[in-house]
Amino acid sequence: MFPQPIQKAGPLANISYRAALPFTIILWLLPLLAVMLTSLRSIEDINKGNYWGWPEEIHFVENYTQVFTSTAMGDYLLNSLMITIPAVMGAVALSTLAGFALAKYRFKANIWIFAMFIGGNFVPFQILMIPVRDLTITLGLYDTHWALIFFHVAFQAGFCTLFMRNFIVGIPDALIEAARVEGVKEWRIFTFIVLPLVRPALAALAVLVFTFIWNDYFWALVLVQSDDVRPVTAGLSSLQGQWLASWQFMSAGAVVAAIPPVMLFFAMQKHFIAGLTLGATK
Template sequence: MYPMPVDKWKPWNRRLYKMSLPLALVIWLLPMIAVLVTSLRSTEELMEGNYWGWPRDLSLWANYHEALTASPMLHYFWNSVLITVPSVIGSIALAAMAGFALSTYKFKGNTFLFATFVACNFVPVQILMIPVRNMSLDFGVFNTVQGLVLFHVAFQTGFCTLFLRNFIKQLPFELIEAARIEGAGEWTIFTKVILPLIRPALAALGILVFTFVWNDYFWALCLTQGDTAAPITVGVAGLKGQWTTAWNLVSAGSILAALPSVLMFFLMQKHFVAGLTFGATKG
């Protein structure tokens, strides 16, 4: 029923598996390596058609400096921070309270409410493009940072609630009963008992939501116009020229846009792995 561990495979199968891993890694990293190398090329090389060879003249400082100064990239970056940080905090805070209520309290409609959170995760977001855009215009939050924050909090809370409800459900209910016997209120139980126990799950979920919101391009393009509230994903697309595209600048901007989410993953990697494996075994 379960896959056989690698150390129990036949010697030839293990050798073939170990040989295929570097090849699969290179194929997976090839697009990112191509973007990185392109960000180091000079405009003259690209005009000559040198797309795949190693750059003759490395234009590291020139390309990245121009990518930052040719467009308001720092403004886009700050907009992404203003959008992503409140969205992560708001969605996880609401989801933690909702997950605690759905996993702890028995009330009429509990199953239906939880099923609603689950079902909303399967709705294709593309069919909501026009209604959400019209709603943002009606409420006066179109092309604002606040509108994007409200949208991301609303859409990410469902997934976060599903994620956290299952984690809290695995905790021993005796801990909550013991806290109640000691006279602790429900808010104290939530903040002093539940939150410390699900800290790995909160860290893993924070990384996922941060990546989702920071890398969002579709909804940022639908709900913004101009440079006022545009995040960095839209700003990178703005590096394209009207008649020609400087792909070295676009690649440099893409690298700059991807750095925060990559750095956050590596800094929180330990907590991310712990959160994903939390509750996987008993003992």
């Protein structure tokens, strides 16, 4: 019924697996390697068509310094942090509260509200472009940090609530009922019983949502126009000039933009894996 480990498979399956795995890894890493090498090249090296070979001259310090001195990359990174951190905190906080209510409270509309959260995940976000843009203009939020913060909190709420609700359901009802019998308020039950038990799930969700919001490009173009508010994903496109593309600077900027999510993942790796595998042995 369940897939068997590759070690127990036949010789053909083992040989195919061992041959395909390194090939797939190399194929997946090639674009990343190309971007990293391009971030070290000079413009003359790129103009010669040396896209995949080793750079003739290593311009590590020059390119990465130029990204911050000649462009607004520092401001773009700061804008991304100002948008991503509040959006992650808001989405995780609201979804945890909603997940607790949907998991542990019994009321008539419970299943319908839960279905709405699930259904929201299947709505193509592209069709929301014009209504969301018009709404932000009407509310005076267009081209501000708050436009992206509010949108990401609202748009991530469906997935986050589904994620947290499924984890909180696994908490034994006896723990909550025992606290209620002792006269503990609902808010303290949520704070001192539920939250500590779902801490790995909160860490895993925070890493996932941080990555989703940090890497967003579509809504950064739709809801933001000026460099003062533009996050790093949209800011990278501004490094491309009208007549000449500075690929070495764009590649260096892309490497810099990828550092915060990678650092967050490694910092939260233990909790992230624990959150994804929580309850896997049940």
